[in-house]
Amino acid sequence: MPMTDNSAGKVGAAPEGARARDRLALLTADNASVPLPAGVQAITAILLAALLIALPWLGLGYRFLSIAITTLYTAIGLYGLGLQFGQAGIMSVGHAALMGVGAYASAILSVQLGLGFWTSLPFAMVLSAIVGGVIGLPTLRVGGQHYIIITFCFCALFVIVLTNGGTFTGSATGLDVGSVTPLPGINFDKLSNNYYLVLAALFLALAATYLIGISRYGRTLRAIRENEQLARSVGINVDLHKLGVLMVSGLFAGLAGVLQLYYLRHISPTLFGAFPSLYLALMVMLGGARYLYGPLIGAVIVNFLPEVLNLDPVDSRIAYGVCLLLVILLLPGGVGAGIKNIYCALAGGFDKQGGGSNGRA
Amino acid sequence: MAALEVRGLRKQFGGVVALNGVDLDIDTDRVVGIVGPNGSGKTTLFNVVTGVHPATGGTVSWQGQDITNIGAHRIARMRLVRTFQQAMSFPGLTVDENVRIAWEQGRKSGGRWASPGMILDFVGLAPLGKAIAGSLPFGSLRRLGLAVALGVSPELLLLDEPGAGLNDSEAQAFAAVIAQLPPQGIGVCLIDHDMDMMSELCDRLIVLDFGTKIAEGPPAEVLADPKVREVYLGPDKKVGAS
Numbered sequence A: 001m002p003m004t005d006n007s008a009g010k011v012g013a014a015p016e017g018a019r020a021r022d023r024l025a026l027l028t029a030d031n032a033s034v035p036l037p038a039g040v041q042a043i044t045a046i047l048l049a050a051l052l053i054a055l056p057w058l059g060l061g062y063r064f065l066s067i068a069i070t071t072l073y074t075a076i077g078l079y080g081l082g083l084q085f086g087q088a089g090i091m092s093v094g095h096a097a098l099m100g101v102g103a104y105a106s107a108i109l110s111v112q113l114g115l116g117f118w119t120s121l122p123f124a125m126v127l128s129a130i131v132g133g134v135i136g137l138p139t140l141r142v143g144g145q146h147y148i149i150i151t152f153c154f155c156a157l158f159v160i161v162l163t164n165g166g167t168f169t170g171s172a173t174g175l176d177v178g179s180v181t182p183l184p185g186i187n188f189d190k191l192s193n194n195y196y197l198v199l200a201a202l203f204l205a206l207a208a209t210y211l212i213g214i215s216r217y218g219r220t221l222r223a224i225r226e227n228e229q230l231a232r233s234v235g236i237n238v239d240l241h242k243l244g245v246l247m248v249s250g251l252f253a254g255l256a257g258v259l260q261l262y263y264l265r266h267i268s269p270t271l272f273g274a275f276p277s278l279y280l281a282l283m284v285m286l287g288g289a290r291y292l293y294g295p296l297i298g299a300v301i302v303n304f305l306p307e308v309l310n311l312d313p314v315d316s317r318i319a320y321g322v323c324l325l326l327v328i329l330l331l332p333g334g335v336g337a338g339i340k341n342i343y344c345a346l347a348g349g350f351d352k353q354g355g356g357s358n359g360r361a
Numbered sequence B: 001m002a003a004l005e006v007r008g009l010r011k012q013f014g015g016v017v018a019l020n021g022v023d024l025d026i027d028t029d030r031v032v033g034i035v036g037p038n039g040s041g042k043t044t045l046f047n048v049v050t051g052v053h054p055a056t057g058g059t060v061s062w063q064g065q066d067i068t069n070i071g072a073h074r075i076a077r078m079r080l081v082r083t084f085q086q087a088m089s090f091p092g093l094t095v096d097e098n099v100r101i102a103w104e105q106g107r108k109s110g111g112r113w114a115s116p117g118m119i120l121d122f123v124g125l126a127p128l129g130k131a132i133a134g135s136l137p138f139g140s141l142r143r144l145g146l147a148v149a150l151g152v153s154p155e156l157l158l159l160d161e162p163g164a165g166l167n168d169s170e171a172q173a174f175a176a177v178i179a180q181l182p183p184q185g186i187g188v189c190l191i192d193h194d195m196d197m198m199s200e201l202c203d204r205l206i207v208l209d210f211g212t213k214i215a216e217g218p219p220a221e222v223l224a225d226p227k228v229r230e231v232y233l234g235p236d237k238k239v240g241a242s
Helices: A006-013 A015-027 A038-058 A064-086 A095-113 A116-139 A144-163 A191-214 A218-227 A229-234 A238-264 A275-289 A294-309 A311-332 A333-359 B042-049 B074-076 B093-105 B116-123 B139-150 B168-179 B195-201 B219-224 B226-233
Strands: B005-014 B017-028 B032-034 B057-062 B080-082 B156-158 B187-191 B204-209 B212-217
Touching: A006 A064, A006 A311, A015 A095, A038 A064, A038 A191, A038 B226, A064 A095, A064 A191, A064 A218, A064 A238, A064 A275, A064 A294, A095 A144, A095 A238, A095 A275, A116 A144, A116 A238, A144 A275, A191 A218, A191 A238, A191 B074, A191 B156, A218 A229, A218 B093, A218 B168, A229 B074, A238 B139, A275 A311, A275 A333, A294 A311, A294 A333, A294 B226, A311 A333, B005 B042, B017 B042, B017 B057, B017 B212, B032 B195, B042 B156, B074 B080, B093 B116, B093 B139, B139 B156, B139 B168, B168 B195, B195 B219, B204 B219, B212 B219, B212 B226, B219 B226
Parallel strands: B032 B187, B032 B204, B080 B156, B156 B187
Antiparallel strands: B005 B017, B005 B057, B204 B212
């Protein structure tokens, strides 16, 4: 055939180089691009689910469980951020404000109209999605750092609006809500039940993230992340998909915000300002936005670090900064990438032993 | 009526007139070459036709429909597809996934390929399916660019300097792939500076200079045109064709 590829010929002639390149490929690729074997994925998922379900019974105490709930609802918001940043490449440092839209929408519906958790949840999620899309409109004009600044401005603006919203938003004091409307036989005043509620939502978020990652939709988003111009030229409606993914991210944020509201039972503007937003960005980068468990890992690290190391708030901020620098320098793909690198190095080592002798025989 | 009809196409970047009233008729059953000195408006022509840049004036119609300024992704979906001068790919994804993305877009309204693997076979990239696009050597990256464009199931393919940066044997292999396209119902419109390759490959040559078409016809005839020799090849040079 006239189209024999020179480089393909070289690969055949030098299997050592090819394997090295393959391994490099595995290290640089994201999860969905070079998937782990199905067995490994399934075992990881089952072990993780078992651990999370068993957590309230491990006798780790009330405080531990409280932090665990915070971690999980934060992780739900992070899955939205992970989708827009990890898959579509659109970073935001105002994501806490988007969670705040959901939380405040639900709280206002509760205070003004007496709607409970379950009835206000869909409205809050849809409102967050719409706001996510509206803040996303500038992405059609500007990308990268410019868009990040816009999200930061939105976050600042949101706090100002809430603080000046009078009795409607509760001003600086914020709003109070009752507890989650009980389901038959399940009273969410009990902390472990509230934990399971948040955990169920996390499982939904994980499943949605996984399904999007392996779907055609996920591939389309990655195409936009990797090369917007080429994506357009193969027929992808880039603008529509960018707004779309920001709205999906808004749905996750709205869900997380409502869960946060009904766990804390009281919200105030400072919960959704610049610092919480930066923490969310930190978590998603620490954990690895492109990996299925990355956002969860990031949330666990940031929420449990001060507890484990016994740090006060100021020290913990310094520790977060150090963590972020370490990750940027050593693990640009986050801890998720690090774990995958270790796995690939081990699996690649086995492969080298077997494949190498085959190649030479 | 030709499949692609360009009438009086104008493009201005500030005070610079990149295209100054270009008329073109391109059919989908042959290879048409566009040549001209650097800055003569070749790439701009592709960019305006495929909706990457809006036209300042004039019209582009494709299969009887006006497609002037309708947006790059809609033009691609109508099976008028282009490649880029800087070998483009989705660098962080595998070769398989690169082609699959394009194939999934092309399949929406009935593509010509049953699977992305067929496209990789066709361009000779099948052994590299699992490699990450960003790690490919340049020659393979060029092939990948072609494979991605073919994935959309084009009826007319606009290739912007597909041979740039390739060595002689790579360029020849690439030309052989391109020559196989028109018999399969994929028209090719090609920009390149390699006059030997162009005169061998193309049924028709179009010469642009300062955003204007100065000659059009069979390669031998066009390259013998004194006007073309003066602006493009220089008055003293011998024409390499024939």
